Amino acid sequence: MSAPRPFPYAALPAVSREELRTTERLREAATSFVRSDAVAAALAELTGEEVSIALRRARPLDASRAPADGVGVAFSPADEPGLRRAAIVDVEPALAANLVARALRQRAPKVTDASRAPGPEVAGALAAVLHSALRRAHASVPLRVVAAGPAPALARDLAAIHGRVATAWLTVVVGPDAFDARVSVPIVELPASTRRSPAMLDALVAMGDAPLALPLVAAACLAGRATLAALRAGDAFLLPSFPLDAASGALIGPVALVAAGAERGIAGELGEGSRLVLRSDRLEHHPWDHDPIAPSGDAMTGEPNSTLEVLEDAPVVVRVELGALEMTARDWAALGPGDVVALGRKLGDPAILRVGGVEVARGELVQVDGEYGVRILGRPGGK
Numbered sequence: 471m472s473a474p475r476p477f478p479y480a481a482l483p484a485v486s487r488e489e490l491r492t493t494e495r496l497r498e499a500a501t502s503f504v505r506s507d508a509v510a511a512a513l514a515e516l517t518g519e520e521v522s523i524a525l526r527r528a529r530p531l532d533a534s535r536a537p538a539d540g541v542g543v544a545f546s547p548a549d550e551p552g553l554r555r556a557a558i559v560d561v562e563p564a565l566a567a568n569l570v571a572r573a574l575r576q577r578a579p580k581v582t583d584a585s586r587a588p589g590p591e592v593a594g595a596l597a598a599v600l601h602s603a604l605r606r607a608h609a610s611v612p613l614r615v616v617a618a619g620p621a622p623a624l625a626r627d628l629a630a631i632h633g634r635v636a637t638a639w640l641t642v643v644v645g646p647d648a649f650d651a652r653v654s655v656p657i658v659e660l661p662a663s664t665r666r667s668p669a670m671l672d673a674l675v676a677m678g679d680a681p682l683a684l685p686l687v688a689a690a691c692l693a694g695r696a697t698l699a700a701l702r703a704g705d706a707f708l709l710p711s712f713p714l715d716a717a718s719g720a721l722i723g724p725v726a727l728v729a730a731g732a733e734r735g736i737a738g739e740l741g742e743g744s745r746l747v748l749r750s751d752r753l754e755h756h757p758w759d760h761d762p763i764a765p766s767g768d769a770m771t772g773e774p775n776s777t778l779e780v781l782e783d784a785p786v787v788v789r790v791e792l793g794a795l796e797m798t799a800r801d802w803a804a805l806g807p808g809d810v811v812a813l814g815r816k817l818g819d820p821a822i823l824r825v826g827g828v829e830v831a832r833g834e835l836v837q838v839d840g841e842y843g844v845r846i847l848g849r850p851g852g853k
Contacts (some may be wrong), residue, residue, distance in 0.1 A: 474837070504634070510523045512602070513599075514605035515606070517568075519643060519645035522642070523587070524636055531625060531635035532630055542625070543615060543619030543624075544615070544618070545559065548612035557618075558621070559656045561642070565644070565721075566593075566596045567592065570595040570599060572664070574636075581664060590618075596618070608796040610809050624750075628654060629826050631656075634657040637652050637654045638653045666765060674802050675796075679800065681799075683728070684727040686726075686791060686792050687725065689711070692786070692787060698788070699823065701830075701831055705845070706838055707823060708841050708842075709841070709843055725739065725792075730827040731826065731827030745813070747809070747810055747811075786825050786826070787826075788824070790822070792821055793820075795811060795813065799812075820832045820833060821834055831846050831848070831850075832847045832848060833847040
């Protein structure tokens, strides 16, 4: 057996609280005012292809990150001409050419020359296609096209008027092809958060800035008491299964936020960049759940102390925690399904083995001959 080696973690990108708040406000605005499914359906009707739109991330506008070759269209309410209340939709040139060609019932180009900036005729045709789709999806809200052309110039004009602009980064799938797109809106136009809390969340809000932490559980397994008791510094506790994928150098996959002595928790998904996305389902079922074996009615042995001996051999549930998610009670109350949480430190540093709410050892995540495990660095009491 080869020697255990530390897990090769990739550097985590920095995510600001402003970015997370912007994402929340954009999501609420999209839910309240934008029928993205209806827009996708309208584009599908216009192009004759299946279309889907998915939000990837949202952040304050950074002109240095905006693609220089984007094709932009600015829309505003019909009674508000100009960019003061406008939203800018900008797409990569390949998507612009694809939508226009399919709307004209022509064959979509397979290759787009990225060295050539799209001409004004492409921007104008894209504006017509998007305007038609928005009219079909939002028949009760008349919109007008106020500008069309190079996306960076439109974004700079919008930022010059409002100062703070939020950008949502989207993936638009047309038929079998996926494309990049963005929507930029003035932050002042976004509604304040209207999320309401039931009694338990109200209690969290009342706690204000009190710090709360939930361990991030990555795996759980059964282990014998003797095995756990024998663990010493330098030993590796191998896991029968590990649900996270580490092929990209970072941990990706399902996790749960579960209090130390609790059974239920909050389900989540670690994505690229080690961002935690909360899911709508609660953690109700566990890897160690199984149907109890019905007793046969016959005693297995006649020894008077057989029950104690059996209990001594019974395995216990060991949870593997990769740190904890810490934030104030007020921030916990504001979280909901789909929110993205920035993890404050490197996952698994340290990794903790916990049984029945009690920490039994801590160490570091390692790979041993292709299997995952925890190399013990210490135990409570210095063992």
